[in-house]
Amino acid sequence: MQKLSDNTLVGSGLLDRTFHLSEQNTTIGREMLAGLTTFVSMAYILFVNPSVLGAAGMNKGAVFTVTAVTSILGCLLMAFLANYPIAIAPGLGDNAFFTFSVVLGMGIPWQKAMAGVFVASVLFTILSFLKVREIVIDAIPKDLKMAMAAGIGIFIAFVGMQGGGLIVASKTSLVAIGSLTVPTTWLTIFGIFVIAILMAKKVPGAIFIGLVATTILGLVTGLIAMPTHLVSMAPSMAPTFGVGITHLPSIMDPQMWAVVLIFLLVAFFDTAGTLIGLAQQAGIMKNNKMPRIGRALMSDSISMLAGSVMGTTPTAAYVESSAGIAVGGRTGLTSLTVAVLFAFSMLFSPLLTVVTDQVTAPALIIVGVLMVSALKEIHWDKFEIAMPAFLTVIGMPLTYNISYGIAFGFLTYPILMTVAGRRKEVNYIMWAMFFVFILLLYVLNIVPKS
């Protein structure tokens, strides 16, 4: 039996055999600490997801339970199928697209939009089984993938700034700074500072701690009403369960095909990009490839499918997993720990009422900061790349729609690369996408108005 420096015994036992702990030179204690760290970094989603999907008209209690169950499933799959320290939960990019672009922007009822999520999930799972995803991941230039991640980050932050009251609509300039005389806006400002300071000091779970501190400030100042109780049984999933399936006939609308395509693209590239980034951080990459990426993508697609049946938007491999990896998490035991903690947290649904928009806003803004770091990977010195990347990034917040940002990038990239003499670098999949996005713009923009 081998002894590691932190005195945790490894070398035998079920956990070691299941997760190859000694092979990865890690210990049970270190993996559990990593799981706890990742969990506290992402636990805010239990409250932010109901808040965002609630704005689309969905039942917040049901979404709370669905968020927890979907995350448990995703983390268990990642633990036992892929053995990676990467947590899965419903993504903020996807739920923002669902609520703000599809339901509120396009005026599609949430039940119909959920049918779109279900179809996208089925397609995603089929693509994962057929191993098509590797071909597509390789075909899309890295610059555009990174621009998509960054654009979604800015979009999420924009949504957070609005929810927190920091920016408001303006008749003359479209947006303007919100009024600093609104007391609840100060909760958001307080939350941003707390989280930003903790992040800068590299404190694990900074977002979660900031969320708790902001809630406490709200309760103490009377800006947030006290909850009636602290723990209870998890709310029923009945209000959202199976709604996507029962509304499948409504998917025949061409506008919904565009929605399905965007869900597919966002889910696809978000998870693929995040997995590679996290694998690089954990030192898992071998010959510039991530071993078992197929299993990791499969874990995501199965949980996305289950989530769409129960009633939540697509899952993603969470960027916050980097917090657990930073404290030493290397195997699926980290993800298993996250799953167990999500199960425990299901008791705390009464806290939903105290986690208001002003409390969740800082989390959205800070996740935006994390996602925008992808900008550094873009070749800004080449105009034929800089322009499509720029349009992708700013297109999302300025049109308040993730799909338009993606479309702008895919429509300009092949043309500019061709005129710049780099036609050979544009493969047939990119040209196919070019025509798909022309059709998509037509469907999203012209069909509803004619």
Ligand SMILES: Nc1nc2[nH]cnc2c(=O)[nH]1
């Ligand atoms: N990769 C990723 N991480 C997240 N963390 C919170 N939301 C998201 C998301 O949509 N994608």
